[in-house]
Amino acid sequence: MGLANITAGPRNEAGIATAIGILGQRFAERLSTGEALRAQHAHTTTYIPAQWPDAVIFAETSDEVQLIVRTCAKHRVPVIPFGAGTSLEGHVNAPRGGICIDLTRMNRVIEVNQEDLDCTVEPGITREDLNIALRDTGLFFPIDPGANATIGGMASTRASGTNAVRYGTMKDNVLAVTAVTADGRHIRTAQRARKSSAGYDLTRLFVGAEGTLGVLTSVTLRLQGIPQAISGGVCPFPSVEAACQAVIMTIQMGIPVARIELLDALQMKACNAYSGLDYAEQPSLFVEFHGSDAGVAEQAESFGEIAAECGGGEFTWTVEPEKRSRLWKARHDAYWASLQLRPGARGLSTDVCVPISQLAACVVETQEDLAAHDLTAPIVGHAGDGNFHVLLLIDVESPAEIAAAEAFVARLNERALRFEGTCTGEHGIGQGKQAYLPAELGDSVEIMRQIKRALDPDEIMNPGKVFAL
Amino acid sequence: MGLANITAGPRNEAGIATAIGILGQRFAERLSTGEALRAQHAHTTTYIPAQWPDAVIFAETSDEVQLIVRTCAKHRVPVIPFGAGTSLEGHVNAPRGGICIDLTRMNRVIEVNQEDLDCTVEPGITREDLNIALRDTGLFFPIDPGANATIGGMASTRASGTNAVRYGTMKDNVLAVTAVTADGRHIRTAQRARKSSAGYDLTRLFVGAEGTLGVLTSVTLRLQGIPQAISGGVCPFPSVEAACQAVIMTIQMGIPVARIELLDALQMKACNAYSGLDYAEQPSLFVEFHGSDAGVAEQAESFGEIAAECGGGEFTWTVEPEKRSRLWKARHDAYWASLQLRPGARGLSTDVCVPISQLAACVVETQEDLAAHDLTAPIVGHAGDGNFHVLLLIDVESPAEIAAAEAFVARLNERALRFEGTCTGEHGIGQGKQAYLPAELGDSVEIMRQIKRALDPDEIMNPGKVFAL
Structure with a gap:
């Protein structure tokens, strides 16, 4: 599509060949220049055309990441970090070729601190695997962007999803990162304390930087206690306006809703057809509350009153896990249902x-x-x-x-x-949204460019993403 | 004190004289070089020796801030933003002289969006004045660092205080800022949406930058609904360990405590003496819960159970405002009580x-x-x-x-x-903590320096703070 900035090149052919030669000796079969792997590591989940890297390396340690970055820096070769490949805006394309660092083998849980509700993980662990690893701790990592993305990728795109309304986005849930920067340094952006006023907030600078300022090698995350109880339900509304008014009132009242999802009438129709359901084909809100037994019931009841006040139809809700899953099935299947339209x-x-x-x-x-x-x-x-x-x-x-x-x-x-x-x-932003960034943030984009140029003067870290330099 | 980096100079005498001459013509009596004002605008709340600016200008608009910064940039003159002067680490000192911009006349509430629970204010408004202005909206701004600081100053130091455990710090409550950067640009770091993945998180970069990357000209803040009910109480513990164990369990249980303050035995003794109270002179926790009537009672009761399990003494709590104020009096008077020791x-x-x-x-x-x-x-x-x-x-x-x-x-x-x-x-960090930053963050400090040099190559924005370049 014309709006995505997928301008290729310039390619540093000599540097790329040299770096692949050097790194090939070090990584042997963990470096691949095969077409299948390169194709698999270029962006394929959307309409944006794929742009392959010249080689893929499966890194297993921070030191290896540092070695790859230093070698690429020396020869001015692009470095593209890769996790689950679920990003949607061409983030893992290689418009100038270069080396893709596949981080999925760096998927360990380094430590869990139950008393502090935090953990440190390698960037290649997926959020589902992290939650499996946390199963016996009574804790969970709440951010749920839908796809089973890696934590490194989620941090890099400042991901969020259905329960950000309660638990925030990645910006709120990353306490610190370690990263290898373009000059080959391995830095740690913060200590493990829950807050700090020590200097510039590099943690938040790396969260959302889309790999353009460095490669993440670990992420320290806030965790949440698994709620004692969850209530969930669904409510149809006569209009989008009525549904949104209910959302506003819910938040204004301070009800700590964990998820509050709007599906429009067409989406509800698609869900009914796909899953054989009989929801009202009207704009609907799917809600979920987390808390104590008494709390989640009180919250659902308060929401029901608000929904009625806004002209909503019957609010069906439950605290029973199986019934809740059934009520939420339409929301969970929304994407696949849509495609069947x-x-x-x-x-x-x-x-x-x-x-x-x-x-x-x-x-x-x-x-x-x-x-x-x-x-x-x-x-x-x-x-x-x-x-x-x-x-x-x-x-x-x-x-x-x-x-x-x-x-x-x-x-x-x-x-x-x-x-x-x-x-x-x-x-x-990736490649797909670059055309819109200046209209949104004006001269701030120039400040971002100044930061990028300062930290990555040769533009080797995921080049061609966020903005053209 | 020796550990604070209060190294003076180098002073650009010619540039300072020129800038004062030019700006004096523009600002007339709003620019002062009088000793009393200059002394008042140097850092005086702590042990760090004062370092006066050469002039103080009372700015009234963003355009004026931009004009001052541009003039200072042209003549390479330091610019020191000033709010309430309540910072504790020499943040408003002028080690190389220069122009102090007093922002206290930029204290307007620009807009309040009740439905979105946000507002935009000028940087010179104090948090108490903001909450007075919000009185009729049902909303409040929760961050409470104790001092009646300005919002601009609180953003710049990434302030927090007693209820950050519930509402987060300034990093979590600033949605966007506008700022004049060292090159004289007037930028806006984000739109008003509650979340965004559009480029680098410049909002969080300016929050906590201590005025070293630009002068804030407005701050867009998240607000909270005033809770329906508040419960508060106090509980003594046999040891600091027991009290801290109660804190950990409270948070692990997911009880949304709004404040949970630890006073050690000496502090309790000081409070008893100062206010004629008869608290147990043991480590004590002062707690507060915000929510619905039922919620705050349930939370207080749950905390009481935890406190008992940890060996705590009698947990005295109430939902009545006057009694609550009495229970919390020791905490509120802690500072003054301490001095009387x-x-x-x-x-x-x-x-x-x-x-x-x-x-x-x-x-x-x-x-x-x-x-x-x-x-x-x-x-x-x-x-x-x-x-x-x-x-x-x-x-x-x-x-x-x-x-x-x-x-x-x-x-x-x-x-x-x-x-x-x-x-x-x-x-x-200011001047006082610079010696500790490298030990804490290692090479990250060099990344911060690279950002500072890129955005402020002549080091005019609050020079000598956070780190030496």
């Missing part, structure tokens, strides 16, 4: 986020836009954060459909800015 | 923060250190964060006492690092 089509996700007071207006205007342009695209939103995803169902073989989708995305992102929002709530 | 002495505050599992050991070892060196110093801690302040009561006219205090502070900060903590939980 148009079999054979590819789903292109958008990611705007606006202040919650603007959410209803922004969603409604977006639905009108979709209708006016005859686009099929259900909407799912992390309503408590004002973040919503329009899943455009398009035939990626059709240039006309791609152009129409592209034009829609441009209008959507401009609309989000008009509503004081952002073009990306949780997916990141 | 040694009339005429000056209180020097320390600020280490460690993982909460390490808090008891770190406090106990610190008490032993104080006893071994015959120092009088009560301890108050934000125990839920692992942050504690030792208030050294010393005769600042005695070089021997100053040297002893200095040696103690060095041991304390080294001890905090040994317990995986930080030399500053909430006060910042």
Whole structure:
């Protein structure tokens, strides 16, 4: 698609060949230049064309990461960190070639501190594997972006997901990172204390930097106690506005909702068809509350009152795990259900986020836009954060459909800015959103560039992402 | 004191004279070179010697801030932002002279968005004035560092205080800032959406930068709904270890405690003497819970059970505001009570923060250190964060006492690092803590320097703070 910045090159052919030669001797069969592996490590989950690295190295230790970065730095060769490959904006493409560091073998839990509710992990562990490892501690890591992403990737894109409304995003849940920077240093950004005022907040600078300032080698995370009880439910509303009003009131009342997800009528229709359910095909809120037995019941009841006040239909909720899973099935299957609205089509996700007071207006205007342009695209939103995803169902073989989708995305992102929002709530900029960053942040982008140039003057760390230098 | 980096100069005399001449024409009586004002705007709240600016300008608009910075940049003159002057580590000193921008006239509330629970304010408003302005909205700004600091100053030092355990620190509660950078740009770091993955997190970079990367001209803050009910109480414990164990269990159980403050036995003794109270002179926890009527009662009861399990004495608590104020009086008066332990002495505050599992050991070892060196110093801690302040009561006219205090502070900060903590939980580095930053963060400090050099190559923004370039 034309809007993504996938400009290739310039390639440093001599440097790349030299670095591969040197690193090949060190890593032997853990360095591969085979086509299958290179293809697998280029970006494939979206419409953005793949751009292969020249080699993939499976790193197993921080020292190995440092060695790779130092070698690449010496020969001015791009370094692209790779986790689960679930990013959506071309983050792992290699527009100038270079070395992809596959971090999935660095997937150990280094330590868990139960009393402090924290842990330190290597970047290649997935969030699901982390939660399996934590199973016997009574603790869990709450951030859930949907995909089974790695912690390093989630940190690098400042990921969040359904329960950010309660537990925050990666920015709020990373206490410290270690990283290898472009000059080959191995730094630690913070101690393990829960707060600090010691100098610049490098932790937050690396969270969301999309690998452009260094390669993460460990991440120290805040954990949460597994709640004693969970209640969950679903409630239909006569309109998106009514549903959003219920969201606003819920948050204003200080009800500590753990998840509050908006599905529009088309998404509900898709879910009914896909899973054989009989939900009202109206905008609906899926909610979940975490707390004590008494607390989660009180919270669900308070939400029910708010929903009724906002014109909502019957609020069905439960504390029983199996029933709760059934009630939430539509939400969990939303993505796959959407694809069945148009079999054979590819789903292109958008990611705007606006202040919650603007959410209803922004969603409604977006639905009108979709209708006016005859686009099929259900909407799912992390309503408590004002973040919503329009899943455009398009035939990626059709240039006309791609152009129409592209034009829609441009209008959507401009609309989000008009509503004081952002073009990306949780997916990141990568290659796909670069066109929108200057409109959103103006001269701040130049400040970001100055930081990038200072820390990576030869632009070897994941080049071509976030912005063109 | 020797450990603070208060190295003066080099002064750019010609540039300073030129800038004052130019700005004097523009600001007339709002620029002052009078001794009284200059003295008042140098750091006076602690032992660190004052270093006066050459002039103080009372700015009233962002455009004026930009004009001042541009003029100073052109003539390479230091710019020192000034709010309430309550910082504790020499943040507003002018070791190379220059222009102090007094921001207290930029104290407007620019907008309040009740539905979004956010507001945007000018940097010179104090937190108390902000909460007065919010009175009729049902919302409040929770961060409470004790002093009535300005929002700009609190953002710049990454301040927190008693209820950070529930509401986070300034890093968690600033959504965006606008700032004038050293090159004279006026940037906005983020939109108003509650989360974003759009590029580097410049918001968090400016929060805690202590004015060394730019002058804040507005701050967009998250707000909280005023809780329906508050319960509060106090409980004595047989030992610091027992009290800390109760803190850990409270947090592990997921009880959303709003404040949980540790006062050691000496501090309780001081409070009894100062306020005519009869608390047990034992380590005690002061707790507060925010929520629904049922919620705060349930939380207080749960805490009571935990306290009993940990060997605590009677837990006295209430939901009645007046009784609650009485119960908390000792905590509120702690500082003044401490000073009365040694009339005429000056209180020097320390600020280490460690993982909460390490808090008891770190406090106990610190008490032993104080006893071994015959120092009088009560301890108050934000125990839920692992942050504690030792208030050294010393005769600042005695070089021997100053040297002893200095040696103690060095041991304390080294001890905090040994317990995986930080030399500053909430006060910042300023001039006073620079000696400890490299031991804490190693090569990360060099990354900070690279950022500083890139954004402020002539080192005009609050020079001599955080680190020497």
